[in-house]
Amino acid sequence: MPLFDARDVLSFPGGNNASDTVIAGINFNLTTLQHWNYTLYSNGTLSNNSNCFLTFESYTPHLLPNGTFLNTTSCYSPLNGLGNRAKPGIALGVFFGLSLVFTMINLRKHGRLFLPSEKRFHAIGRRWQWYWMLWVAGCGMASGFTSVDVDRYYLPEWPLILNSIFWYLMIPSTLAIVWESVRHWGSWQERQLIDPDPFILSQNDKRGRREFYMPLVFYGFGFLHFFMAVPRNWTPISYQRSPSQSLQVAAPQATDGRFKAGAIFLFFAWLTILFSLAHSMHYYTPRPSLLRTLASTPPAFLLTLPLSLTIVAYQFLAAFSFAHSPLNLSASPAIIYSLGWAPIVLIFIIYEVAGYTYPNEDRELIRQRRLRGQELDREMGYNRKPPWWRRLNGNHNLTVQQALARNAQEVSGAPRAADWSAKDDVEMSPLPSKRNAEREVRIDNTPAGRALARHESRREAELDERVREAAMALFTPPVERKKTDIAYLMGDDMDGRGGRGGDGGGRGMSVEGVGVRGVWRRGRRLWGRSRRLLGVCWIFRVKVKKGGGGVGFGWDWFGGWILG
Structure with missing residues (x-):
């Protein structure tokens, strides 16, 4: 199939009459082609800038009188073979x-x-x-x-x-x-x-x-x-x-x-x-x-x-x-x-x-x-064992106490135990310290020694109590912490009127679980507070002076029964 390089406009070839043309052996109505503005080009195409059809053999279409083409092939169809591109x-x-x-x-x-x-x-x-x-x-x-x-x-x-x-x-x-x-x-x-x-x-x-x-x-x-x-x-x-x-x-x-x-x-x-x-x-x-x-x-x-x-x-x-x-x-x-x-x-x-x-x-x-670490080990004179050494000679079943004891003996220079895999049922003695050494020297079986031991025990107990108080001051218990907790303060049960078992149940007026003596004490305390409040109100009572029409504070009557 030839591919024309030139694309010149050709005149329609003559046909059987003035309104007929023959393209590739097929008759076309020339009047219809001119009405729809079709042009014939030298590369074998028929186009009106909207449609483009091939007109050479094997691809020649047929034209109906109303301008419809049948058996058309678009100009933009893959017809050629594979080229150098x-x-x-x-x-x-x-x-x-x-x-x-x-x-x-x-x-x-x-x-x-x-x-x-x-x-x-x-x-x-x-x-x-x-x-x-x-x-x-x-x-x-x-x-x-x-x-x-x-x-x-x-x-x-x-x-x-x-x-x-x-x-x-x-x-x-x-x-x-x-x-x-x-x-x-x-x-x-x-x-x-x-x-x-x-x-x-x-x-x-x-x-x-x-x-x-x-x-x-x-x-x-x-x-x-x-x-x-x-x-x-x-x-x-x-x-x-x-x-x-x-x-x-x-x-x-x-x-x-x-x-x-x-x-x-x-x-x-x-x-x-x-x-x-x-x-x-x-x-x-x-x-x-x-x-x-x-x-x-x-x-x-x-x-x-x-x-x-x-x-x-x-x-x-x-x-x-x-x-x-x-x-x-x-x-x-x-x-x-x-x-x-x-x-x-x-x-x-x-x-x-x-x-x-x-x-x-x-x-x-x-x-x-790893190379830098090995270089530092060589500078310090430390010879690191290869990975296979631990797999063959290491003790992997030691508990924490056994490992600590082994490290302590290695540092102190004591002879190494023959078997580190012994059972961990022996309580370890505390490591020697200055305080323990002093106690071992000062504690004896004499009355003075026993008294000194009791004195040190009380002093240690007081020290522990102070530490506990400091810890409570730093870390408040949950009940006290709720007093400053935003979520607790915004809750409906803030005033302690919760039901039984609530956070504020012990602060309400319920007497359930309280003895008769406790109820009597609370009643007396409430009565005393009420008397004092009434006394203050009477001391600073307001009376209207009939003559002057002013307002003043009366100090003439104190209510002696209040002070009783």
Whole structure:
């Protein structure tokens, strides 16, 4: 099936009469075609800007007098075979699909925690690189598999648009992978440096401020590239149905100012990555010369930084030359895949291999701490037994008292007991102390000694009582604590009128459980309080003076019976 490069407007061929035309051996009503504004093009299509049908053999439709087409085939149908753009796209889609498995393995390996999380170093910091790789792999699968329909569609449409959108999403995300790897490498070097001494580096100095602003700068440039390249009207990119249409419509859209500005922002993001690497090496792995600094750079970065710069360079090439752009349907696949896809694939391979080779950071930190502990043991002359020594010679069935006795004998230099697994039915004597020694010397069987012992016993009892009183003052009992408890004070039973068994039942007027003598005492106490209250009221009684009409206090009568 030929694919016409030219898309010139053709005149309808003559038919049986003036209102008839013959297309691919089938008669069409010319009046109906002209009424619905259909145009015949040289690439074998019939279109009126709303509908587009194929007109060459095997796909020629039939036209009814009312303008209805039967047995039509859209111009945007996958009719062609796989071309030079589809086959590498399928391979790349499969590659990115397989990379998901290895990325998940590395994410689990490096994202697991074997030490308590620290506020200064978050666990998600070491996982961002693998999160971005998962995202890029998903975009790569979508872009790679849609390249199949880029070749198979008779006229370009949404497959070319989707292929281009996902490819442009991969570009800043790939630089984010490189950025996160470089940033986290610096964070890992800092963590190893401050692990022996947490105060060796300050967080408020110039170094800390740079590390705070560098991620903001990088992601700022990355999002600027995204907003310049992706959110746009992509429909003109698909207008490549003829060379003239590609040059007049698609080329200006693919090389406009927004794509050029996006390439510039992407280059600034790459410079931020380079600055971050230099910053980390300056503060965490300083070297006396530039050559030694380059030699101490991790091998992965020596490869991924030039590859990411290649991606940025191809962005400039695509933004200024439509002939080499992946948006061009007729661009060379060798240039597209070698400059636009191969660097991303190589970056993935490098980081997958590096992730498989490097150990988990927590495990590595545990190993470094163990080595530092062994070095300190050697400096102090302490020879730590290997782990198998305790399993073979250790006594694992000792009780707490037996373990304490063993430690005390080891410290005092006493000979070691032959069997530490004896039964724990012997009461241990208290360790010798100054107070016990004095008591053993001063206590005897004489009357004076026994009197002294009784005196010391009373003194110790008084001391214990004072300690108990102090403890009660500090830790009040529950009943007293309720007097200051907000929940208790706000309750309905606060005044002690609770029923039997309540918290305040003993403070009410109930005489249940109280003897006759107790009732008599309470009655006398209540009567005395009532008499005093009445006496005060009579002393300060108010009487109205009839003559003066004023109000005064009378002191002439005290109520002698009140004082009785």
